[in-house]
Amino acid sequence: MCLAIPMKLIEVQGARGIVALGGIRKEIMLTLTPDARIGDYVIIHAGYAIEILNEEEAEQTLDLLREISEKPTDGTAD
Amino acid sequence: MDNRVITLSHGAGGEAMRRLIKELFVKQFSNPLLNPLADAAILKLNQERLAFTTDSYVVKPLEFPGGNIGKLAVCGTINDLAVMGARPLYLSAGFILEEGFPTLALERIVDSMSQTARTAQVEIVTGDTKVVPRGECDGIFINTAGLGICPLGHGLSEIPTTQGDAVVISGTIGEHGIAILAAREGLMLKTTIESDCAALNDLIASVLKESKGVKWMRDPTRGGLAAALTELAESQECDILIREVSIPVQDGVKAVCELLGFEPLHLANEGKVVMVVEPGEAERVVELLRRHPLGHAAAIIGRITGHGKGMVRLETEAGGVRRLHQPAGELLPRIC
């Protein structure tokens, strides 16, 4: 229901910020994520950052999934 | 739903517009030259085949990154001729101007038209000028009609596609649609994306000169690649399979689409051509396109898989296969 995507925070001006993705930049509101820092990925919904992406968790999730995807295909169920 | 007035959906290039055209204009004007509803009508005059087309330009804003309404008016009509396999020769230019429209802006637009036409080696040979009172048109509206000659002796849309034919795009998609949207107020987006607005006659001629494998062409303007392919599928009752990973899209276009909930396949292009090519010639056509500056990102994006229901299907990035339909209604940013 809530279209929201991760974008990188590149500038902070009080409650406003500028995020970037793929060469585009957009001004957004940081009212809901007062702890966001430049360099963080923030989740943007309707012009507001609603959460900060935890990159460590993201990497861990990807690592876990890569492990699953490297399992032998003829193997037994786990 | 109230159908007694025209709404913006009727002009958006999708389902509503097609229905309006079919159920009103074609129904009333019906004749064998009009009915194929190709990008241009192919007329027989003595021994020659001529291509004839027209388009009106109401784009807003009038000037945008990569072009303006004038450049668009020249390129759009040239391209409608070129994708029929015709060599564009002459254009008409009709202007409807709003009282109070700045002459400096008009000069920029006309200068653009003149340069674009000259580079494309097409002449603007007749025209018209009207001025309406303030408030009765949005600055400037332009209509261009174009005449071209078909060197092949026939229009390209007459060649049927067959199973195995390749679908080729001449470059990255979605830039014009995004450039226009970003230039409008209300979106507040900073992007370097420029409209791909360009005359394609030279690009297309360079391919047709060296290869006989091209069977069908279209410039995917309003409604994007999705509209062009679904129209092909319907008109020829052929089934098409496109691979999402093969479709060239600039990162910036992808990013805006993700942010606002658009599909690159639905966005307008003004400097791209999609072609159906015999399987044996597909690689060669891509190579020929890539040699030209306007075709450097050309790629094979799918195949004709057979004849039957006239369906376009898309194999997604994630690997599943889904149906590709005509975009419906008006493009709007999505939040929820």
Added chain:
Amino acid sequence: MEPLTDFRNAHIVRQIAREITRVGLDRRVQLMEVCGGHTAAIYRHALHDLLPPGVKLISGPGCPVCVTANDFLDRAISISMLPDVTIATFGDLIRVPGSTRSLADMRARGADVRVFYSSADSLEWARAHPERTVIFLGIGFETTACTLAATLAEAVHTKMKNFRLLSALKTMPEALRVLFTAPGAQVDGLILPGHVTTIVGWDAFEFIAREFSIPCVVSGFEPVDLMETILMLCHQVAEKRASIENQYRRVVRKQGNIRAQELIREMFEPCDMSWRGLGVIPGSGLKLRTMYSQSDAASIPVEVEPSQEDSACRCGDVLRGRIHPTECALFGTVCTPDTPRGACMVSAEGACSAVYHFSSDHHGQ
């Protein structure tokens, strides 16, 4: 790390699909998602295609546009006809039919209806046009509610006199309770809305596992997320467990976004709200607190035509997961995205729209 594309990797998706087939399920399972974003993602990436035949996905009441009953739009339409009023809305609402007309129809007749990507942008517009009264149409769940709370707080703080909210904001937990209490679709597992949970945390949904013994997993929105979620749910079903797990670990925290919750509480209070398909659910809506009544558009005196729901439209059943969109007699024939009879067909995240646009199902032609 690429936050989007890494989670779309087709190879990983295929491998997870393989893992799903290896889970020892002794029967067919139906998993429900209750988030328009999930509906759209599943269809857009054609994930149904990749699942084994014994695992079915169904859509619930997750599209905020779809679950908003006609009277909200009818009121917005009436307000749009008042002098000097500008209706500010998210794009999703423009073509949704009310009882007789849509906002797009009103715009075609001269009403000032403007689409904004963000309520913050509409506030700026209102600031630049003090002669207009801007009425923002507030649809959405908690994810959107917190952004509207922030915008309204700013409006109040800067003493804006020409900006008001017409709220149809809804909260999920109570609706899910009603959904699972009434007999309806068989739901063996629940895909929890990732962004709503980002805001409210997952404790709010814990009752679903405890009281209804339905396994729940909070899910992200990329193909890899949804597939991992489905795998986690299938494991719970096979192991006869019912608990809440979090797949969207990189974003969702157990307690949610505290600041966002605070802002919602500051500006709004719960109220009864009508949900298409579910009826009136006590405490499932949000309205502006009385002290902010000058920013509330609900009190604007206006004549609203008596709302009628289309009796042939089966959006209600679709929203409860009782029927698949193709089982509605109007689907694809009378009801299409260009001639929608109900919200589920015109909303970009409605189940009917998703099936129509993206499915291989040969729709009503």
